[in-house]
Amino acid sequence: MEVRDDVVDILAGFALFSDLATPELESVAQTLDESWFKADERVIRQGLTGSGFYVILDGTATIRVDGKDRATLRPGDYFGEISCLLGEPPVSDIVAQRPLRCLVLPCEQLEDFLVAHPRVLFRLLQGEARKVRNTTRWLS
Amino acid sequence: MVVGSGPGALQLTYSLRRLGIEHAVISADDAPGGMFRRWPIFQRMLSWTKPYAEAERGSTAYERFDWNSLLADEAEHRAIMPSVMDGTSYFPSRPEMERGLVAFAERTALQVRYGCRWESTRLDGSEIVIVTSDGEYRTPIAVFAVGVAEPWRPPMLAVVGVEQYGDLRHAETYADRRIFIVGKQNSGFEIATGLLPWARQIVLASPSPTRLSVDVRSLVGVRARYVQPYEDWALAGGVVVLDASIESVEPRDGGFIVTTKSPQDGSALTFEVDDVIAATGFTSPLRDLPQLGVTTFGQSRLPAQTPFWESAAVPGIFFAGTIMQGSHGLRKHGIPSNSGAVQGYRYNARVLARHIAEEKLGMRLERRRLAPDDVVPFLLAEASRGPELWHQRAYLARVVAVDADGPYDDGIQPLAHFLDDSGPDAVAMTLEANGKDDPYPAVYVRARGLVREKLLAPHPLLHFEGEAYRRELADTVHDLLDRALTR
Numbered sequence: 001m002e003v004r005d006d007v008v009d010i011l012a013g014f015a016l017f018s019d020l021a022t023p024e025l026e027s028v029a030q031t032l033d034e035s036w037f038k039a040d041e042r043v044i045r046q047g048l049t050g051s052g053f054y055v056i057l058d059g060t061a062t063i064r065v066d067g068k069d070r071a072t073l074r075p076g077d078y079f080g081e082i083s084c085l086l087g088e089p090p091v092s093d094i095v096a097q098r099p100l101r102c103l104v105l106p107c108e109q110l111e112d113f114l115v116a117h118p119r120v121l122f123r124l125l126q127g128e129a130r131k132v133r134n135t136t137r138w139l140s
Numbered sequence: 141m142v143v144g145s146g147p148g149a150l151q152l153t154y155s156l157r158r159l160g161i162e163h164a165v166i167s168a169d170d171a172p173g174g175m176f177r178r179w180p181i182f183q184r185m186l187s188w189t190k191p192y193a194e195a196e197r198g199s200t201a202y203e204r205f206d207w208n209s210l211l212a213d214e215a216e217h218r219a220i221m222p223s224v225m226d227g228t229s230y231f232p233s234r235p236e237m238e239r240g241l242v243a244f245a246e247r248t249a250l251q252v253r254y255g256c257r258w259e260s261t262r263l264d265g266s267e268i269v270i271v272t273s274d275g276e277y278r279t280p281i282a283v284f285a286v287g288v289a290e291p292w293r294p295p296m297l298a299v300v301g302v303e304q305y306g307d308l309r310h311a312e313t314y315a316d317r318r319i320f321i322v323g324k325q326n327s328g329f330e331i332a333t334g335l336l337p338w339a340r341q342i343v344l345a346s347p348s349p350t351r352l353s354v355d356v357r358s359l360v361g362v363r364a365r366y367v368q369p370y371e372d373w374a375l376a377g378g379v380v381v382l383d384a385s386i387e388s389v390e391p392r393d394g395g396f397i398v399t400t401k402s403p404q405d406g407s408a409l410t411f412e413v414d415d416v417i418a419a420t421g422f423t424s425p426l427r428d429l430p431q432l433g434v435t436t437f438g439q440s441r442l443p444a445q446t447p448f449w450e451s452a453a454v455p456g457i458f459f460a461g462t463i464m465q466g467s468h469g470l471r472k473h474g475i476p477s478n479s480g481a482v483q484g485y486r487y488n489a490r491v492l493a494r495h496i497a498e499e500k501l502g503m504r505l506e507r508r509r510l511a512p513d514d515v516v517p518f519l520l521a522e523a524s525r526g527p528e529l530w531h532q533r534a535y536l537a538r539v540v541a542v543d544a545d546g547p548y549d550d551g552i553q554p555l556a557h558f559l560d561d562s563g564p565d566a567v568a569m570t571l572e573a574n575g576k577d578d579p580y581p582a583v584y585v586r587a588r589g590l591v592r593e594k595l596l597a598p599h600p601l602l603h604f605e606g607e608a609y610r611r612e613l614a615d616t617v618h619d620l621l622d623r624a625l626t627r
Contacts, residue, residue, distance in 0.1 A: 003438060003439055004437070004438060004439055004441075005294055005295070005439070021406060022385075023347065023384075023385045023401040023402065023403045023406060024403045024404075026347045026385040026403065027347035027348055027383070027385065027403030029347075030346065030347045030348040031348045033438075033471075033474075034437055034438040034439070035437070035468055035471075036435065036437035036438075036444040036452075037444075038444065038446070038452040038453075041560075042559075042560055045470075045559060045591075047591075047592070047593060048470075048472075048559070048591075048593050049472065049593065049595065050470065050472030050473045050534070050572070050574065051472075052471070052474060089593075099435065099444075099452075099453075101437060104471070104474075105474070106471075106473055106474025106475075106575075107473070107474075108473055108474060108574070108575060108576075109474065
């Protein structure tokens with residue numbers, strides 16, 4: 001049990017975990033680890049192997065590609081899943097804008113985690129669909 | 141100013157003194173050793189010291205095989221632990237560990253003001269005021285090495301009669317009793333192992349599945365020493381290892397009724413037991429530091445730290461010993477540093493002492509110049525035998541930097557600092573592991589502010605000095621060294 005006891009309540013309010021009952025949320029909370037980053041600290045480093053899947057509990061973060069800030073992430077948002085799913089190093093830095101509290105799951109455990117929690121898998125898939133839609137709109 | 145007298149504080153005060161940095165050390169205890177004066181509760185360490193190993197005892201390379209000795213520069217003070225062990229196990233007993241730490245403190249003549257309790261803290265301008273049972277200390281830099289050894293339990297287990305790590309009765313008093321242990325990490329399995337010969341039944345429960353160190357090839361799993369209850373469960377011997385959340389714990393007839401719920405299907409189970417033991421983690425006794433602004437995180441309430449173990453929120457407050465695990469580093473592939481254990485934080489302490497000397501006190505420590513041709517063999521020797529790299533994988537790195545006069549050894553540095561620092565062109569060598577393969581050398585080249593990662597192949601015998609490694613590393617650092625030579 002590496003996370004603080006308020007994590008289950010916080011997760012219950014996030015879309016990604018909104019379908020889970022309390023015992024399953026507790027299991028999720030125990031599977032993930034808690035991390036804390038100070039402002040300007042890099043959470044994920046572009047091009048480096050061995051990263052993870054992160055869920056923001058508190059704070060905001062910047063998606064930075066080749067040194068350029070592209071978007072902001074907020075509580076309930078998650079990142080790192082593309083790198084994990086493709087087995088490739090991240091294509092962007094994620095940098096804490098202000099103190100950032102996250103849950104993290106190593107890439108190696110993401111597949112088992114999603115298969116064990118199919119409702120989370122579906123919600124994640126919805127999130128990825130939104131990203132594809134937004135990118136398509138942006139390109140057109 | 142250093143607070144504590146466990147191995148973390150002892151290593152730091154030794155390292156500060158070697159650099160000629162004046163400081164005071166206080167401890168509420170009356171002798172060195174920290175938590176090892178009492179724990180592990182079943183009186184044997186989890187960390188080994190091999191009396192005989194591939195490397196000569198007392199050499200730097202031997203430190204890879206000796207996880208428990210503190211580090212000294214003088215030959216006569218090195219590798220103390222094997223000299224105080226009786227040879228019956230390569231895991232020292234708790235008294236042997238304590239003896240080793242006392243011997244280190246005595247032989248190196250460390251000065252600690254024992255019996256002096258840190259009571260409160262306040263900030264006064266740029267000074268930190270440490271109020272103790274013997275009066276006030278004022279210091280620009282305070283290092284707290286007070287351990288992460290306060291047993292913690294969730295409110296659910298705040299029930300009269302529920303025991304926890306550290307306040308257990310003698311093992312024989314659990315004879316023929318049904319015992320419910322909450323928590324399936326090392327402390328839970330340590331308790332289960334100790335009570336296995338006594339208990340009528342043992343149940344170990346927590347929501348997430350048990351991971352074993354031999355499966356995940358890292359110390360995040362339950363150690364082999366404590367796997368016996370797990371085997372007992374796997375062979376249906378009577379122990380129950382359960383993935384379930386605890387719904388309620390109610391006292392009844394001198395025992396307890398424990399109800400659990402499965403995270404998979406929500407099904408409930410009820411246990412009637414004689415004892416409930418919380419093995420749900422530990423916190424650090426940080427006293428009033430959070431009120432001063434020190435940010436903490438996670439169930440252990442570890443202080444958030446910079447790569448050099450300074451509070452991320454309150455400058456001047458540093459941490460040593462096992463609290464250093466709050467400076468998480470990269471956690472590549474989910475594998476944490478070994479900063480929570482002696483074999484990890486003893487190296488952090490040396491790095492921290494140098495950091496304080498240079499960055500806080502303005503000292504300039506010497507760097508050894510290297511001939512360009514020596515860089516590749518030097519880095520490969522470090523990958524093969526450097527104990528800092530072996531014990532702190534993907535966390536500490538050997539750095540060779542380059543300036544107008546050519547390459548020089550820039551010492552051991554936190555890898556996160558190297559990657560995120562806009563320092564001189566340099567190469568960092570570390571060892572990494574991914575939880576399934578053998579460890580492999582990882583090389584990071586920083587040139588013109590950009591960092592490139594190059595992973596070398598693992599080797600079944602962990603020897604990284606062969607021709608293939610030389611060629612690959614030479615190619616990787618060629619541009620870096622070439623630019624230095626043509627400046």
